Amino acid sequence: MKKLSEQKWNDFVEVSLLKKAATTWIKNANYFNIYTGEMMEGNIALFEDRIAYVGGKEPKVDESTIVIDAADYTLVPGYIEPHSHPFQIYNPLTWIDYSLSRGTTTMMHDSLLFFLNAPQEQMERFFQDLQDSPVKNFWWARLDSQTPSPELEARVPIQRTLQTLEHPQVIQAGELTAFKRMLDGEPLLRERMFLAYQSGKRIEAHNPGSSVETLNAMMAAGATCCHESITTEEVMRRLRLGLYATLRNSSIRPDLPELLQGLLKLERVPWDRLMMTTDGSPPFFYEQGTVDRLIHIALDCGVPVWEAYRMVTLNPAVYYGLDPDLGGIAPGRVADILFLEDLHHPTPVQVMANGKLVEKDRSAAQIDWSSYGILGVPAADWKAEADWFHVAAREDFPVGEMMNAVIIRQRDETLPVNDGAIDLTDKPDYLYVALLDRAGTWITRGIVKGFGNVEALASTYTVSQDLFVLGRNPEEMAAAANRVMEMGGGICLRENKESLFELPLPLLGGMSEKGMAELIDETSQFLRLLQERGYQHEDPIYSLFFFTAIHLPVIRFTQDGIYSTKQNKILVPSQRLR
Numbered sequence: 001m002k003k004l005s006e007q008k009w010n011d012f013v014e015v016s017l018l019k020k021a022a023t024t025w026i027k028n029a030n031y032f033n034i035y036t037g038e039m040m041e042g043n044i045a046l047f048e049d050r051i052a053y054v055g056g057k058e059p060k061v062d063e064s065t066i067v068i069d070a071a072d073y074t075l076v077p078g079y080i081e082p083h084s085h086p087f088q089i090y091n092p093l094t095w096i097d098y099s100l101s102r103g104t105t106t107m108m109h110d111s112l113l114f115f116l117n118a119p120q121e122q123m124e125r126f127f128q129d130l131q132d133s134p135v136k137n138f139w140w141a142r143l144d145s146q147t148p149s150p151e152l153e154a155r156v157p158i159q160r161t162l163q164t165l166e167h168p169q170v171i172q173a174g175e176l177t178a179f180k181r182m183l184d185g186e187p188l189l190r191e192r193m194f195l196a197y198q199s200g201k202r203i204e205a206h207n208p209g210s211s212v213e214t215l216n217a218m219m220a221a222g223a224t225c226c227h228e229s230i231t232t233e234e235v236m237r238r239l240r241l242g243l244y245a246t247l248r249n250s251s252i253r254p255d256l257p258e259l260l261q262g263l264l265k266l267e268r269v270p271w272d273r274l275m276m277t278t279d280g281s282p283p284f285f286y287e288q289g290t291v292d293r294l295i296h297i298a299l300d301c302g303v304p305v306w307e308a309y310r311m312v313t314l315n316p317a318v319y320y321g322l323d324p325d326l327g328g329i330a331p332g333r334v335a336d337i338l339f340l341e342d343l344h345h346p347t348p349v350q351v352m353a354n355g356k357l358v359e360k361d362r363s364a365a366q367i368d369w370s371s372y373g374i375l376g377v378p379a380a381d382w383k384a385e386a387d388w389f390h391v392a393a394r395e396d397f398p399v400g401e402m403m404n405a406v407i408i409r410q411r412d413e414t415l416p417v418n419d420g421a422i423d424l425t426d427k428p429d430y431l432y433v434a435l436l437d438r439a440g441t442w443i444t445r446g447i448v449k450g451f452g453n454v455e456a457l458a459s460t461y462t463v464s465q466d467l468f469v470l471g472r473n474p475e476e477m478a479a480a481a482n483r484v485m486e487m488g489g490g491i492c493l494r495e496n497k498e499s500l501f502e503l504p505l506p507l508l509g510g511m512s513e514k515g516m517a518e519l520i521d522e523t524s525q526f527l528r529l530l531q532e533r534g535y536q537h538e539d540p541i542y543s544l545f546f547f548t549a550i551h552l553p554v555i556r557f558t559q560d561g562i563y564s565t566k567q568n569k570i571l572v573p574s575q576r577l578r
């Protein structure tokens, strides 16, 4: 956090001594003391963006002091999202803006999108320019790309990891999804992890299902927190070893209620080592709120009020070493203050960030994304054709069977054949799928079971940044792929020879510039359309995103072909298109 100049610091101390006029006076304040769990009454005096005084006395005022009567409200500190992926259809600006409207005043963001797409200088300039935002934005240094694409991976040289770790806005390293490769001794990952360890910054692990032994090794390597618990036992396993645990409620892992109910059965809950996150869900998931919804859920589960608020304010501030500046309504802290109806309604009526009331209905700033290296999808000089999507027959084809939205198991099957190609006519729950690069030079073809019954769906929204196409009708799959490229990236669902749904994603083929409200409507419609066509998992948007991610088991679609994470090998190779 920025420090005050000596002059400002002196003025600040004078305001706190009640000798110099406050710039803002919040009077009749009923505020929640996050340090003690007490409701307090009194006055809050600000000097510019900071809280100078909290107590029973009235501050000194002058004609320029802004006076806010808070008698009708309960005040709590601004919320902290400790684990944000700011690029899931929304872009960092629209995501930050929406989160702010729901009370989040500090965010820790994944920088993956910049790592993979923007040069270091442009990424750092973006970090810098975002400092004018009312939200305090911090970043993570990504240690692995999750992508099987060697070209993308090559954009994160070791020097870059080091430079990023040294950046003052970068508060942690991780999340390390490739933990197994790191523990197995893969030199590049070991080297990056060592840099993270040496930096002294927090290191976010990503260890689903890991044993005590694996967690031991992760902690020896430097990990300090993990957000991957899906049972109460896994939460406790982390806490017992001394890790912080972040409880997750996301579109693909809406685990929070169960985790909390399990914790509440324990004799003693180490609440101060817990945080909560929404883990970068797509827009439709945020209709009822972001961090504010996490508090709602916690209160509904019977979590004591103090603990529910602490997990998204003081605890993350302490964990990240920011508590002298953030996480409470207290002298010296940044004036991030939420005006609530009462503690049982965590969605704020009014948000104050950096000592200023946030205008309602403000729209996110417009910026020239290209100046930060965030470009569109280049126009295609190729057209997909139906026969690109015919899958050559073979015995025991490794069909990918979706176990949930993102976990795909291998199911070897000999499928019906017509003219040398797999014929799914009598297999309504199966789809042809293909991954091709945006330049139309290679293609990986496969079969997926359990996504539903769609004629054609194409998406540039993928971790590997290629084009993923799936469906039952190769003609229409070609049309959907071509349409998505014509749109300059996005998602297109086709049926009966027309587009049923189109979502242009002009930023890298993965993000929109539209505001959150619009994106909530559009992605809700997409979810509904797919559910009507038999999609039974939680989130088709994450399904599309993660078909190409290699940190999830088992069948993944990559540039080299259909890949098994279990066998660590290509099962069906890709083919050149031209």
Ligand SMILES: Nc1ncnc2[nH]cnc12
Binding pocket: 085, 112, 146, 177, 279, 280
């Ligand atoms: N590992 C991950 N990478 C990118 N986005 C994510 N959203 C949730 N988990 C993610």
